[in-house]
Amino acid sequence: MRTLLITGPGGNGRTTVAAATALAAARSGARVLVLGTDRVDTLGAALGTPVGAEPVEVEQGLTARRVDAGTDFRADLAALQDRAATVLDLLGASRLDPEDLGPLPGAEELSVLRALRDAALSQAYDLLVVDLPPTPQALALLALPEDLRRCLRRLLPPERQAARALRPVLGRLAGVPMPAEWLYGTAARWDTELAAVEAVLADRGTAVRLVAEPGPAGADAVRAAGLGLALRGLRTDALVAGRLLPEDVEDGRLAGLVAQQRKTLDEWRETYDVHPVAHLGRDPRGPDDLAALAVPGMPAAEGAPARVEWPVTGPAHSRLPSSEESSTADDGVLVWHIPLPGARREELDLIRRGDELAVTAGPFRRTVPLPSALRRCTVDGAALREGELRIRFRPDPQLWPRTP
Incomplete structure (x- = not known):
């Protein structure tokens, strides 16, 4: 069906x-x-x-x-x-x-x-x-x-x-x-x-x-x-x-x-x-x-799910980098990518409440649970680039274990 x-x-x-x-x-x-x-x-x-x-x-x-x-x-x-x-x-x-x-x-x-x-x-x-x-x-x-x-x-x-x-x-x-x-x-x-x-x-x-x-x-x-x-x-x-x-x-x-x-x-x-x-x-x-009217009938063959995944990218999620490792600005930063084609910077707003993130885009608002890895992080900034909202998270040292 x-x-x-x-x-x-x-x-x-x-x-x-x-x-x-x-x-x-x-x-x-x-x-x-x-x-x-x-x-x-x-x-x-x-x-x-x-x-x-x-x-x-x-x-x-x-x-x-x-x-x-x-x-x-x-x-x-x-x-x-x-x-x-x-x-x-x-x-x-x-x-x-x-x-x-x-x-x-x-x-x-x-x-x-x-x-x-x-x-x-x-x-x-x-x-x-x-x-x-x-x-x-x-x-x-x-x-x-x-x-x-x-x-x-x-x-x-x-x-x-x-x-x-x-x-x-x-x-x-x-x-x-x-x-x-x-x-x-x-x-x-x-x-x-x-x-x-x-x-x-x-x-x-x-x-x-x-x-x-x-x-x-x-x-x-x-x-x-x-x-x-x-x-x-x-x-x-x-x-x-x-x-x-x-x-x-x-x-x-x-x-x-x-x-x-x-x-x-x-x-x-x-x-x-x-x-x-x-x-x-x-x-x-x-x-x-x-x-x-000659409109198309059946949709394209089933393939990708209707829901679009919002991927998290960054370094491995298993540990927080130690101070002896590379200390570039992106060390430990995870980025959550939310596709928002047509969005305008002035229409966007973000509010974090506990383990949820409220995203406002124009007249629309959605509150979504954070992925498990991001719940142990603090929001480090956000940017709208090429129709995609990219939210930066930095691991909280109190919640991420360090490896010896």
């Missing part, structure tokens, strides 16, 4: 390209599921077939469905109240009727992640195409599993569960209530589910594909998207440049737009595998229009 995540600026044809990609892959012989995430049925409008929460066969080999956050939220609320029944009864609290409530903030994102996990683990399809929300929301969505797991580990550390048998005694001694068993159970279940989503994102069969119109606004959006994906360690397999005007356009008023598109395409080709898609002169609707 391979997964293709498609996103781009809003209004740039992201859903149309997702539908066309799924159709092209299905017509090449693959069993394809295309998953829509919009509240309204934009995917069905592009496919020419209404798409809802239940899978619908668009044509042979191509199945489509749309995430239903409302149904998922009501099911989760009912299950949560069942698990917390004892606590609710002790408090004299009334049960909420799930049918009376709409999804709360965050419910849609969790529904998309769950649908992504379930579909990616399915054995019924060869390719899953996910029409993600516009880029800012998509990047927040892709960051959610890692960020939520980190919060859960901080709030309810797994190692504290070892004392679950002592919680009643500890509660009486401390005079405060201890977390109930169901709370730890819920946290463990959420952690397992989020870890499964992270595994899908990091899988070798997962790729991210960007969609944008070439031009100043599209160039800015692609730079931001590439930076956000790089900070999350996610690879981009291709960039679909849509709604291109023909090069031989005779209307002089459009000549400037054509030149603008050409300039942006040349810049994009320096970084991405670009697939130009011509403007049809109308909004694509139905399989015939989607096929006319």
Whole structure:
């Protein structure tokens, strides 16, 4: 099972390209599921077939469905109240009727992640195409599993569960209530589910594909998207440049737009595998229009993992150089390389907190655990060179053993 995540600026044809990609892959012989995430049925409008929460066969080999956050939220609320029944009864609290409530903030994102996990683990399809929300929301969505797991580990550390048998005694001694068993159970279940989503994102069969119109606004959006994906360690397999005007356009008023598109395409080709898609002169609707777009179908053959490794380079990690050895400025220094294409020096910020490093790049922020070797070091400086953030660490003599 391979997964293709498609996103781009809003209004740039992201859903149309997702539908066309799924159709092209299905017509090449693959069993394809295309998953829509919009509240309204934009995917069905592009496919020419209404798409809802239940899978619908668009044509042979191509199945489509749309995430239903409302149904998922009501099911989760009912299950949560069942698990917390004892606590609710002790408090004299009334049960909420799930049918009376709409999804709360965050419910849609969790529904998309769950649908992504379930579909990616399915054995019924060869390719899953996910029409993600516009880029800012998509990047927040892709960051959610890692960020939520980190919060859960901080709030309810797994190692504290070892004392679950002592919680009643500890509660009486401390005079405060201890977390109930169901709370730890819920946290463990959420952690397992989020870890499964992270595994899908990091899988070798997962790729991210960007969609944008070439031009100043599209160039800015692609730079931001590439930076956000790089900070999350996610690879981009291709960039679909849509709604291109023909090069031989005779209307002089459009000549400037054509030149603008050409300039942006040349810049994009320096970084991405670009697939130009011509403007049809109308909004694509139905399989015939989607096929006319001639977008690439299946992603490139599985190879490198979706997650990009951030390597640590430097001298051997086994010991701290002694004073008798070479005393050049780089002795003992380890360098952590974080690829951040499109980053600007003034947009970067680093904060170390214990064994974690918070990296801010433009509007994006990620807190990552330091590799084991770097936890025994102090930050010695950082520099942005050739689209790569290089953070220098110097071993702490109090934590690194010396060899005689």
